[in-house]
Amino acid sequence: MLEPPQSQAAALETGCPAITLESISDAVLMLDRDWNIRYMNGNAERLLQVRREEVMGRNVWEVFPEAVDGPYHRAYQQAVETNSPVAFEEHYVPLDLWTEIRAYPSEAGLTIYFRDISERKAAEAQIHSMAFYDQLTGLPNRQLLLDRAGHALSLGHLGAMLFIDLDNFKTINDTRGHDKGDMLLRMVAARLRAEVRGCDTVARFGGDEFIVLLEDLGATENDAATAAQEIAHKIVHAFGEPFAIDGTDHHSTPSIGITVFSGGNVDEVLKRADLAMYQAKAAGRNTVSFFDPAMQARVNARAALEVDLRRALGNGEFVLHYQPLMCVNGTMAGAEALVRWSHPQRGMVPPADFIPVAEESNLILPLGRWVMREACQRLAAWAGDARTAGLEMAVNVSASQFHRPDFVEHVLETLAQTGARADRLRLELTESLLLKDVGGTVEKMQRLRAAGVSFALDDFGTGYSSLSYLHRLPLDQLKIDRSFIWGAAKEDSGAAIVRIIVSLGKALNMSVLAEGVETQAQLDFVIAEGCQYYQGYLFSKPLPEPELLALIANL
Incomplete structure (x- = not known):
């Protein structure tokens, strides 16, 4: 059970907490049984950006209406109803403030201690970003892709993985410098995101390799293959437009390997998509290839039939x-x-x-x-x-x-x-x-x-x-x-x-x-x-x- 510090507990018992509570590092807010503010120390005044003389005696939910029916409201209500302390962390959106909260109920009402943990949360977010996101493009990195792919495979739904490699990427690094190559990679990332659905994952796998993870692609393998090919062709078409790098048009093309899945092992799915990508390279680059030759034949036949239909x-x-x-x-x-x-x-x-x-x-x-x-x-x-x-x-x-x-x-x-x-x-x-x-x-x-x-x-x-x-x-x-x-x-x-x-x-x-x-x-x-x-x-x-x-x- 959470207990308030002894000096503060003693101050509360005497009914004269002001001197003690003004000297502590926490922000303190005291409410009566009707949720009216009966005390606020200087730290709370500064942290919540209000003046004590303007809020004393007012209902806390009128002073902070954005918190009504939110996590703060529910937690404080729980403390009062169960007569037990609560502790939690929450983001107060209006002030973009992360707070660590401890609330203690009593016969008089509720005493709340909170402190600003925004810097710690920002550091945690930065660590998370560095662990799971590519710092150059902002895309999910290899680790996050593997996590999402593993989850998708565990569901057993039909999906597809597109393995994308930029053709002749080394040329821009060798002729124009690595900074221009980095600019191209950022532009490629943006263009890939624009061509997929909101539920799909676009990840930078490493170097000039990208992965697109497509989930829930239909009821049959042919449905999934057709949907994946359509997205792959949209990507190829999008790359047909030059990338403007420092006022100069740069042309970059993708070789795309596709494999359809409905379960299995992440490493095996990646291997199949990678092999299909190398088939696309061998076929002349700037093209799309399926890992399964039979599926490739069916998809190609359907695509050819559509072309013939338009001509017919x-x-x-x-x-x-x-x-x-x-x-x-x-x-x-x-x-x-x-x-x-x-x-x-x-x-x-x-x-x-x-x-x-x-x-x-x-x-x-x-x-x-x-x-x-x-x-x-x-x-x-x-x-x-x-x-x-x-x-x-x-x-x-x-x-x-x-x-x-x-x-x-x-x-x-x-x-x-x-x-x-x-x-x-x-x-x-x-x-x-x-x-x-x-x-x-x-x-x-x-x-x-x-x-x-x-x-x-x-x-x-x-x-x-x-x-x-x-x-x-x-x-x-x-x-x-x-x-x-x-x-x-x-x-x-x-x-x-x-x-x-x-x-x-x-x-x-x-x-x-x-x-x-x-x-x-x-x-x-x-x-x-x-x-x-x-x-x-x-x-x-x-x-x-x-x-x-x-x-x-x-x-």
Whole structure:
């Protein structure tokens, strides 16, 4: 238990502490049971920068309002409530003052002794800085990096380490002096910090070597690799701008090695990143290399695919194929427009290979606009042919496309420019799209529906089906996902789900279409359960327009 010095204790008992308390080195503040100041010695007056005659008798929390509900308040309250002394250290922000506190409760109130420990705290901070931070750049040093990396690895989350080495750094030291080399290192540190997230660690590992520690990079290894590569490429791009050193432009490039981790040993992760960096050096410098060759190949393939996608949009390499939408009576109700990529070297690239990349790179927006225009042009052309005049055109819409502020205007403008009938256009939305801003989604759908456009909910049952939003949406059709159809004829759980969806569609006055119908048994089942429409390979795969028209001619 903390005890006040004997001389001070005696002074307190006599009720005449002034002479004794004025002579000690501590600052002293005495409060009554109502938190009013009843005594303050000269040291407290000087330390707290107040005049005694102006604060005597006043409530301490009125005099020092910044301390209300803070550590001082809580500690003093604890001392009074438990009738036990407390001791602690705290930073009084308004005065930038570090204090060491001892508070002693009594029947009369509370006596507080405190002293200024700001110099000691500053020295401790300096020691900490020297121990864990690089003195030239202000970045975490090797020791702090190792601590943070060890913690990140212990969590088991997916992350990545980037090992960065400056190419030809020795040249600036040899030609312009070490002081200019130090200037460059400080500029590099600042540029690296600007290119990463706030939660990432940029450290100077030693000399001209830097480490970037990236944490929480996604759910899969590919997610982590893609995110790490994007940051690495941002760094390479940032280094493309020259560094202005004493009025002269200096060009410096990085070689970056990347390794992805989800646990393991810090030394091993560092070794892998270091080896990857040397691979980048061997590849010609100013480049990025992964430690895992297979991952490197996947990331390179994705990057190449994105480059090809951008080129393809400008070169007109995309085409639409059309899968018939069939009535169960054997007539054709319309067609779903499905984008295909006619790559000059790879041939016809399936959507599963390029749509995810288009989504991630935001190229889905120009691609989606092209699909909408092309589909509406075909729809307008079909209106002039007796064989196709009554057909609908279904077009898939991505979430990022739909949530664009100008989506409604773009659709209406496209219909007007192409001459396509709005009542023949059906937009297919996914359940995940509807989860964001249901109110805004309903408003957009209602505006388009007022113009004649209809809506289908695609892949129904695989997402976050919710009756709370389903009854609010101006939908015309539910499309049962193919995964339920494939097993439905065998009377597994898929059959029960199909029955539920058909009943739900009828209750909400929506038509129901079965996707992925591939066998006669599946078709017989969906007809028996009350589906009005179906699509699938039983009737036809998606076809180029000439083949579709030929198929229609033979119906």
